[in-house]
Amino acid sequence: xxxxxxxxxxxxxxxxxxxxxxxxxxxxxxxxxxxxxxxxxxxxxxxxxxxxxxxxxxxxxxxxxxxxxxxxxxxxxxxxxxxxxxxxxxxxxxxxxxxxxxxxxxxxxxxxxxxxxxxxxxxxxxxxxxxxxxxxxxxxxxxxxxxxxxxxxxxxxxxxxxxxxxxxxxxxxxxxxxxxxxxxxxxxxxxxxxxxxxxxxxxxxxxxxxxxxxxxxxxxxxxxxxxxxxxxxxxxxxxxxxxxxxxxxxxxxxxxx
Numbered sequence: 438x439x440x441x442x443x444x445x446x447x448x449x450x451x452x453x454x455x456x457x458x459x460x461x462x463x464x465x466x467x468x469x470x471x472x473x474x475x476x477x478x479x480x481x482x483x484x485x486x487x488x489x490x491x492x493x494x495x496x497x498x499x500x501x502x503x504x505x506x507x508x509x510x511x512x513x514x515x516x517x518x519x520x521x522x523x524x525x526x527x528x529x530x531x532x533x534x535x536x537x538x539x540x541x542x543x544x545x546x547x548x549x550x551x552x553x554x555x556x557x558x559x560x561x562x563x564x565x566x567x568x569x570x571x572x573x574x575x576x577x578x579x580x581x582x583x584x585x586x587x588x589x590x591x592x593x594x595x596x597x598x599x600x601x602x603x604x605x606x607x608x609x610x611x612x613x614x615x616x617x618x619x620x621x622x623x624x625x626x627x628x629x630x631x632x633x634x635x636x637x638x639x640x641x642x643x644x645x646x647x648x649x650x651x652x653x654x655x656x657x658x659x660x661x662x663x664x665x666x667x668x669x670x671x672x673x674x675x676x677x678x679x680x681x682x683x684x685x686x687x688x689x690x691x692x693x694x
Contacts, residue, residue, distance in 0.1 A: 495622045497598045499580035508584055508593065512631075517581075520679065524595040524627045525576050527681045531555060532571040532601070538563070548630070548682045566608030573620070574601040582626065591631035596687075599623055628683040 501517075508515055526544050533542035534555045543552055562569055582596035600622050604615025615621070651669035663670055 492600075492620065493622060494577035494600055495598045495624050497578040497580045497596045497624065498582060499578075499596075500583065501581040504581045504584035504593075508581075511586075511591075520593070520629060521579050521595065523681065524597065524629065525579055527551075527627055528576065528597055528599065528625055528684060529574060531684045532574055535559060535562070535569050536571045544681075546680055548680045551682055551684065554683075567613060568606050570602070570604050570606065570615075572602040574599060592682075593629040595627045595629065597625045597627060599625055624687040626683070626685045626687060627681060629679055630682045631679055 505517060508517070523544070523546060527547060530543040530547075531551075534540045535558055538559050540552050540555050540559070543555065577598040577600060579595055579597045581593060583592070583594040585592055585594075600620045602615075602617065602619070603621045603623075604617050605613040607613055649664035649667065649669055652664060652667045654664055654666040
C-alpha cells in the first residue's frame with residue numbers, strides 16, 4: 438500500500454507542475470498579446486491584426502515631383518494625368534486578363550510584348566490546371582517611381598498601390614496560395630515606354646533609337662523639334678507614340694508568374 442502512495446504522490450506533483458506551467462505560459466502569452474495586440478486573447482489579437490493589415494494600403498514612393506518637371510522639359514505635350522489613368526487601366530486589364538484567361542481585357546495602348554507576356558501566364562496556368570482569382574481590386578495610389586533614358590529609349594515607371602483579394606486554386610478548387618477572406622495590399626510597377634510609330638516601323642516590343650529622317654544624324658535632345666545638323670523637322674516626319682510595355686508586382690512572394 439505504501440509503495441502505491443509514492444508513485445501517486447509523484448504523479449500528483451507532476452500534474453501540479455504541468456498545470457502551473459500551463460497557467461504561467463498562458464499568463465505570459467496574455468502579456469505578450471496585450472503588448473502586441475491590446476487583448477488577452479492571442480489568436481483573437483492575431484486575427485484582428487491580420488484584418489487591419491489587409492485594410493491598410495501600401496504607401497507608394499513618389500518621385501513625381503522630381504521626374505514630372507524633367508519629363509515635361511523633354512516632352513512638353515506629355516499629359517501626366519492621362520497616362521496616370523492609363524497606367525491604372527493597364528493594371529486592371531492585366532489582372533482581369535489573368536483571371537478571365539483572355540488578353541482582350543488589355544487596353545489598345547499596350548505593346549505586343551506585354552500582351553504576349555500575359556498570354557504566357559494564362560497558358561502556364563491552364564497547363565497546370567490552376568486558376569488565379571483577383572477579386573475587388575482597388576488602386577489606392579499611382580505615382581511616378583522612375584524616369585530613365587538610354588539613347589532614344591525612354592521609360593517612365595509608374596508605381597501603383599493595390600488592394601485585392603488574390604488567391605490561386607488548383608483544378609479541384611483547392612487553395613494553392615493566397616487568401617480568400619483578406620485583401621492583399623501590394624505594389625505594382627507599370628512601365629510606359631516611348632517608341633517610334635509602331636504601325637510604321639512594325640515594332641512593338643522595344644523603343645527604337647531616334648535619328649533624323651533626312652541625314653540620319655542622331656537626335657540627341659528628346660524634346661528636339663528639328664535636326665541640329667540639317668534643320669529637317671523631326672516630330673512632323675517621325676510620329677512617335679507612348680506604349681505600356683511591362684507590369685510587375687513588387688513582392689517576394691513566390692507565384693507562378
